[in-house]
Amino acid sequence: MIKTLFFDFDGTIHNAVPIYLPAFQAVYDDLVQQGLRPKKTWDDASVHPFLGQSAKEMWDTFAPDIPVDKRNAYAQQIRDIEADLIKRGQSQLFDGAFETLKALKQDYHMVFFSNCSNQYLSWMKDAHHLDALFDDYLTAENFNYQPKAKTLAMVKSYFPADYVFIGDRHHDFEAGQANNVPTVGCAYGFGGDEITQATTQIARITDLPQILAHFPHQ
Numbered sequence: 001m002i003k004t005l006f007f008d009f010d011g012t013i014h015n016a017v018p019i020y021l022p023a024f025q026a027v028y029d030d031l032v033q034q035g036l037r038p039k040k041t042w043d044d045a046s047v048h049p050f051l052g053q054s055a056k057e058m059w060d061t062f063a064p065d066i067p068v069d070k071r072n073a074y075a076q077q078i079r080d081i082e083a084d085l086i087k088r089g090q091s092q093l094f095d096g097a098f099e100t101l102k103a104l105k106q107d108y109h110m111v112f113f114s115n116c117s118n119q120y121l122s123w124m125k126d127a128h129h130l131d132a133l134f135d136d137y138l139t140a141e142n143f144n145y146q147p148k149a150k151t152l153a154m155v156k157s158y159f160p161a162d163y164v165f166i167g168d169r170h171h172d173f174e175a176g177q178a179n180n181v182p183t184v185g186c187a188y189g190f191g192g193d194e195i196t197q198a199t200t201q202i203a204r205i206t207d208l209p210q211i212l213a214h215f216p217h218q
Contacts (some may be wrong), residue, residue, distance in 0.1 A: 002215060003160035005104065006152070007134075008052065008167030009114040009190030013097045013205065014124065016051050017044050023081035024050070027074050036066065050192040052169035054115045054145045055079075056097075082188050086123050093128055094188065096206040103131040106208060109160050113148065115140040116173060132207065148175035156181070164215060166208065173197035184211060 010016040030181040031037040112134045143151045165176040168189025176183035185198025
């Protein structure tokens with residue numbers, strides 16, 4: 001019987017595009033002005049691959065040619081812009097996410113499991129009242145930004161078995177596969193074809209309770 005649900009956040013519960021895209025575009029425009037990148041206007045789909053990654057993973061992928069100290073400064077600039085947008089109410093959960101998770105909390109142990117920093121988690125707790133949804137929190141920062149698969153192996157025995165991991169990126173599905181934990185892939189998220197790695201899929205977060213009710217036992 002399923003007792004614990006591990007939830008990714010961006011792309012699963014939170015639509016990060018409204019805060020990430022303008023922050024990333026502002027930093028990219030700075031890179032253009034310095035002659036480090038060609039002029040480009042980014043759209044929603046073009047930033048999807050960056051969402052769900054840690055800041056280090058994103059910059060290692062996007063701009064490995066830029067010195068680490070500059071990458072870190074740009075990453076902080078993105079965080080600062082995001083923080084301002086969050087405070088201005090621009091951060092959005094997917095439709096029905098809050099109500100769905102609040103209802104699930106009556107029957108499951110709910111664990112937030114994200115590649116985010118503790119600072120980002122703090123912002124989201126304040127903006128979206130996450131303590132009403134989750135019993136525990138796992139952030140990449142608290143585990144030295146190691147892969148989710150390794151973190152899940154370390155912590156899962158501390159939570160009531162059996163488990164399901166809900167996410168939208170390959171990090172989530174790889175964590176499940178490596179730890180014999182079934183996964184639910186969120187097709188509305190940012191993973192694209194990565195969703196095929198999941199055990200099963202949902203088109204909307206509001207579909208999750210019905211999927212869980214018919215999920216095979218581990």
